[in-house]
Amino acid sequence: MDKKPVIAPKGRQQPRVKIEDVARKANVSAATVSRVLNHPDIVRPELRDRVMRHINDLAYTRDSAARALKSGRMRTVGVIVPTLALGIFAEGVEALQNRLSESGYTLFIANSQYDQRREFQELQSLIERGIDGIVLVGASHGRELRSLIEQAGVPVITTYVAKAGGGIPAIGIDNESATREMTEYLLRLGHVRFGAIANVVAASNDRSRARLEGIQRALLDAGLPLKPTQIVKADYSLVQGRSALRQLLTDHPDTTAVICTTDTLAIGAMAEARKMGLAVPATLSITGFDDVELAAQMDPPLTTVSVPAAEIGRGAADYLINAIAGSPVPRSVVLPYRLVVRSSSAPPRSNARPARRGRSRDH
């Protein structure tokens, strides 16, 4: 009585029409049918048409497994993102998929949850699947992972960053430069008391780390290095943005400018500022990063950095398609970001007179 209840019949009901069935119907050999599909130009037109008719009649489609086995190409690309929950990645993946689809490729998707070990496992699974190319995110990948890719001989590209180590080509923006520019912009407005909210909790989030470094470097250059308490580390969420701002203002009540490494954190910070009765931007300037749709609709609209996610996705697709075909490909592509100045940033009100503290501008 251990038998499973028999419910659904296993396997396909109709035993799938194969190339020989078409060949028989059309009175030709299987080879000819294959040629009609793969090299139509070398088959006599009338014969080609006849075969084509039978192909359509029988609704024949090639078995991709057999095809892949013989040709060694799966016509498949894999992508591993940290998470899909971030619009910025979802947008990139969507663009990637659309472009690949146009070229007859199909996209495998996996997510690592910002965990390098998981990223490695998912990659392993994708490579076993015989993918022809792989898209990663970010610059920090284990040595293990890189050697796996190399050993498999699969073209790879990493995204959302301007460059990555280990000889992996990249397509994306220069995150550090972007926040440096943002910080310099705020410095020009006259701010001197800064705070930073960065989602650098996940070990593998090199984008946010680079962004934080951009802030620090710019402030260091300006002679206003950030003290550890002026940097609040957060996870990726609105509520963390809220609590981060509260903590920052508890430690440094006189802060006039808060730079966040993502829009989500910035939006959380703005919500908290409102609740605390702080006027943005009058008493507090807040900036974000990513330029999500909501950023422009905030009250006040959020100053942020626009990331060309769709372009990154398309670019990654094009890169891989060429690399797989053996065409020449660029080493890396640095895409332009765009500093979007809106109304959440303004000169500090009680212009605290920067005091021009005479740091030696020795460079």
Added chain:
Amino acid sequence: MDKKPVIAPKGRQQPRVKIEDVARKANVSAATVSRVLNHPDIVRPELRDRVMRHINDLAYTRDSAARALKSGRMRTVGVIVPTLALGIFAEGVEALQNRLSESGYTLFIANSQYDQRREFQELQSLIERGIDGIVLVGASHGRELRSLIEQAGVPVITTYVAKAGGGIPAIGIDNESATREMTEYLLRLGHVRFGAIANVVAASNDRSRARLEGIQRALLDAGLPLKPTQIVKADYSLVQGRSALRQLLTDHPDTTAVICTTDTLAIGAMAEARKMGLAVPATLSITGFDDVELAAQMDPPLTTVSVPAAEIGRGAADYLINAIAGSPVPRSVVLPYRLVVRSSSAPPRSNARPARRGRSRDH
């Protein structure tokens, strides 16, 4: 001079280690190696270990194409979502992928951009790829698509809806019932002058259409049928939510409750209300649908309906895994939604005395 510059060598550099290589090294037959991998329990333990060692030494991995060809199973599932840009779908896809990954399946992803023709094409491409199961979104699919699925004999499930036509099983929530409940809640608060903002522009967006119907039905039952001008159709975006509210209040300045079919529209509407100087919820109650992260962080927090996207994704994965294995599966699964009452809704201020217009309650 037409020759392409020869850059990258085509194909894999190392000619991939195959099962016979392992067999030779281990002094066994290929059959035994295969058994070690697929039915370890029927191989003598010491032999099994020896073979395993060589498998690891050579870093052998099975060629999935050959495997799929022989077994007829690709261990692959496909999903077609309208778009990934919506967090609600991204979340579901992520959960789906995670669960499938645990069971050794890999997920193909495609998106239809709310276009039925495109959905059909992507499905065709997925089926040619030999996927073992398919996940769709929503209830409205062309007859063409359904017959393609049937003909291919591939298990299918549709998501985010409680039921779908054409014998396709579904897992999701009852959208119509959810908005009906929301509307009834607002009616109980004493509202009588309603407005609805619905993203029903895309032809295939049956979820939003069902939601709109839920609103209409509840109001009809209450004797307060919506006039066409009380329903503003919108696309899916914040700005559309803004303009929709403006238009609604132009036509019906005395509206006290606005029901939106998505949080995005509701958030847009709230932004516009603030700009127009309307107090929410004092003079205007606004409700959404989806319960995105931001909803709870709004000022005031948004009353909405929570959709169990992750659970839908997991459920769809489980369904397909069982269906593929031939195990018994449920026809459809209706998951509970949750009415989340926050502070964006309240009784109307100047309680306009419903007047209890003596409609015949003939039912």
Added chain:
DNA sequence: CCTAACGCTGAAATCGATTTCAGAAATCGA
């Protein structure tokens, strides 16, 4: 009219893993 060249088609080998079938080895009972 005959040979050379060309264009097109079919038979068969091939891709790599799985699985059936049969046989070898080991175990057990008598």
Added chain:
DNA sequence: TCGATTTCTGAAATCGATTTCAGCGTTAGG
């Protein structure tokens, strides 16, 4: 100790499409 099971392993067939190679028929040139 011998025959009967049982356990385990190997040889070979198989999945379906692609492609090489050879041969057929046709056309052009002499």
